[in-house]
Amino acid sequence: QQPVQSPQAVILRExxxxxxxxxxxxxxxxxxxxxxxxxEAPVFLMILLKGGEQKGHEKISASFNEKKQQSSLYLTASxxxxxGTYFCGTPGxxxxxxxxxxxxTKLQVIP
Amino acid sequence: xxxxxxxxxxxxxxxGQDVALRCDPISGHVSLFWYQQALGQGPExxxxxxxxxxxxKSGLPSDRFFAERPEGSVSTLKIQRTQQEDSxxxxxxxxxxxxxxxxxxxxxxxxxRLTVV
Numbered sequence: 659q660q661p662v663q664s665p666q667a668v669i670l671r672e673x674x675x676x677x678x679x680x681x682x683x684x685x686x687x688x689x690x691x692x693x694x695x696x697x698e699a700p701v702f703l704m705i706l707l708k709g710g711e712q713k714g715h716e717k718i719s720a721s722f723n724e725k726k727q728q729s730s731l732y733l734t735a736s737x738x739x740x741x742g743t744y745f746c747g748t749p750g751x752x753x754x755x756x757x758x759x760x761x762x763t764k765l766q767v768i769p
Numbered sequence: 770x771x772x773x774x775x776x777x778x779x780x781x782x783x784x785g786q787d788v789a790l791r792c793d794p795i796s797g798h799v800s801l802f803w804y805q806q807a808l809g810q811g812p813e814x815x816x817x818x819x820x821x822x823x824x825x826k827s828g829l830p831s832d833r834f835f836a837e838r839p840e841g842s843v844s845t846l847k848i849q850r851t852q853q854e855d856s857x858x859x860x861x862x863x864x865x866x867x868x869x870x871x872x873x874x875x876x877x878x879x880x881x882r883l884t885v886v
Contacts, residue, residue, distance in 0.1 A: 660811070690874075699773070699860065700812065702874035745811045756802070756825060757875075759811035 659683045661748050661760035669766045670736045678731040678763045680746030689722055689729040690747035690757055693740075700745060703731070736767045771795075773878035775861050781884045782851045790846045790881045794863030801844050802875065803836055804860040812860050818844060851885045858882050 661682045670676055680689060688707045692700040706722035706729060719732045733740055743764045747757040774793040782788050794801050800819055804812035805828075814828040820841035829836070833851075838844040848855055862875040 692877075697879075699877035699879045702876070705874065756814045756817060756828070758814065759804075762809075762811050 660758055661746055663744070663746060663760040663763045665763060666761070667764040667766075669768060670733075670740075672738060672767055672769055673735055674767075676733045676736060676765065678733070678744050678746075678765070680729045680731075680748075680760050682727045682748050684727065684748070686722070686724055686727050686729070686748055688749055689720075690749070691718075691720060691729075691731050692745045692747065692759075693742045694745065695742040703744075733765070736765075738767050738769065741765055741767045773861055773863055773876050775859075775878035775881050777881060778879065779882050779884075781886060784852060784885055785850050786885075787847065787849045788851055788883065790848075790859050790883070792844045792846070792861030792863075792878060794842065794844070794861070795865075795876055796842075798863035798865050798876075799841075800864045800866060800875075801838060802862045802864075803844070803846050804862065805830075806858040806860055806880070808857075815846070815859075848883075851883075853885050856883055856885045 661680050664679045668676055690705050691703040693703055694700040706720055722729045743762045745762050746760040749757050776791045802817050803815040805815055806812045816829055816836045817825040818838040821838050833849045835847045858880040860877055860880045862877045864873050864875045866873040
């Protein structure tokens with residue numbers, strides 16, 4: 659089952675904040691977040707693990723609510739470079755875990 | 770190379786034609802994934818390799834789709850007798866861990882945009 663993201667699209671002015679939500683109908687063990695610019699490859703943002711551990715490379719924060727089977731990505735003081743489509747991804751359980759990507763949130767930051 | 774490389778970047782095929790899409794993962798990466806991305810949608814899993822072993826091909830939409838990674842590095846996704854519904858971007862990703870994407874990032878290539886006419 660594909661995770662559902664909200665909102666589907668958002669337009670921000672530079673410097674504004676945004677929250678992108680990801681909801682799953684299945685239990686979550688971890689949540690991945692990626693950003694994809696038009697015509698480019700998805701780029702890793704972070705992984706949130708059960709127990710609160712986060713692994714990421716960018717100054718973007720996120721939360722992971724295992725009970726609610728949700729994750730939220732927080733973009734603060736947005737920059738033009740934040741524009742793109744954001745995808746959450748949820749691995750399945752067990753040893754090998756293939757990631758099911760969410761419906762996507764298109765973010766546009768304008769000057 | 771420094772990243773995942775895919776070729777060709779664009780491919781136009783006539784319906785019924787066979788195509789082969791190539792993926793060069795990051796050197797030394799054990800895990801390799803193929804995804805299909807339709808316009809405006811998120812990537813959808815096709816298949817997974819750990820070295821040369823294809824451990825999961827549950828996402829391949831039909832027996833017209835075939836993937837291989839014979840020496841555990843370069844991978845080829847082949848689509849036989851292409852149909853219009855095969856039109857999409859095909860993404861390849863690699864990661865360094867054997868457990869797939871459990872707790873490590875995947876590096877994606879820029880994809881091959883396949884258009885079947």
